[in-house]
Amino acid sequence: MTNDKHTISRKHLQSRIDKIARSQIAHLPTPLEFCPRLTEELGGPQIWMKRDDCTGLALGGNKTRQLEFILADYIYLAGANITPAGLALGAKALGRKTKVIGITPIHWDEDRSTDIARIASATAERLGLDVTFSPEEIHNEDGYVGERYGVMTPECRQAMKLVAQTEGIILDPVYSSKAMAGLIDHIHCKRIGENETVVFLHTGGTPALFAYAEDLQLAAGEAL
Numbered sequence: 001m002t003n004d005k006h007t008i009s010r011k012h013l014q015s016r017i018d019k020i021a022r023s024q025i026a027h028l029p030t031p032l033e034f035c036p037r038l039t040e041e042l043g044g045p046q047i048w049m050k051r052d053d054c055t056g057l058a059l060g061g062n063k064t065r066q067l068e069f070i071l072a073d074y075i076y077l078a079g080a081n082i083t084p085a086g087l088a089l090g091a092k093a094l095g096r097k098t099k100v101i102g103i104t105p106i107h108w109d110e111d112r113s114t115d116i117a118r119i120a121s122a123t124a125e126r127l128g129l130d131v132t133f134s135p136e137e138i139h140n141e142d143g144y145v146g147e148r149y150g151v152m153t154p155e156c157r158q159a160m161k162l163v164a165q166t167e168g169i170i171l172d173p174v175y176s177s178k179a180m181a182g183l184i185d186h187i188h189c190k191r192i193g194e195n196e197t198v199v200f201l202h203t204g205g206t207p208a209l210f211a212y213a214e215d216l217q218l219a220a221g222e223a224l
């Protein structure tokens, strides 16, 4: 443990996670890449991308991380919103000031922050960590969904095109392109300062590209 009784060192956190049964199927660690051309194009913060679209197995994606625990016959956590819960927990347990901003692609009937906080607190308990979460600590935005889940917006098409053109990285049409549309908007409206650093988590979803072939042809033809 570190000096602050509520935080833990990275090494200790890893050792607690390592105690949980797990099938090692993902290609880890996934790359953390600096995106110099995207950073320059947007003229804002330094943008890095965590490439969880490169976890291997059937075109990659964040689900492989969850499956490592489920396949080990240990249902780690059920339900959605696992990724933002895990990130919020990691940041708080390690005592980092990093702000975790979730951009949801779904209009939920009820506020997801309560559920994400519950998952993060339950995971902390499972790992024997002295941290809990309230919904107010979770930042989850639904302002970039557009019409509804799974329907591309003009902004997410443009985000996909921009990232493909500048970095040669293909976002997916349902999740990461809407998250990138959110990040671009936050940069444009100066919610994120020029001197800050952002890590964009690319959660995968690449197989969806095939189902969106028509939409993507349209995106390729649209001017930025």
Ligand SMILES: Cc1ncc(COP(=O)(O)O)c(C=O)c1O
Pocket: 061, 062, 079, 080, 081, 082, 083, 084, 172, 175, 176, 203, 204, 205, 206
């Ligand atoms: C590509 C992609 N990204 C993100 C998510 C959301 O994952 P989670 O429920 O872990 O937040 C999903 C869930 O299906 C997904 O397919």
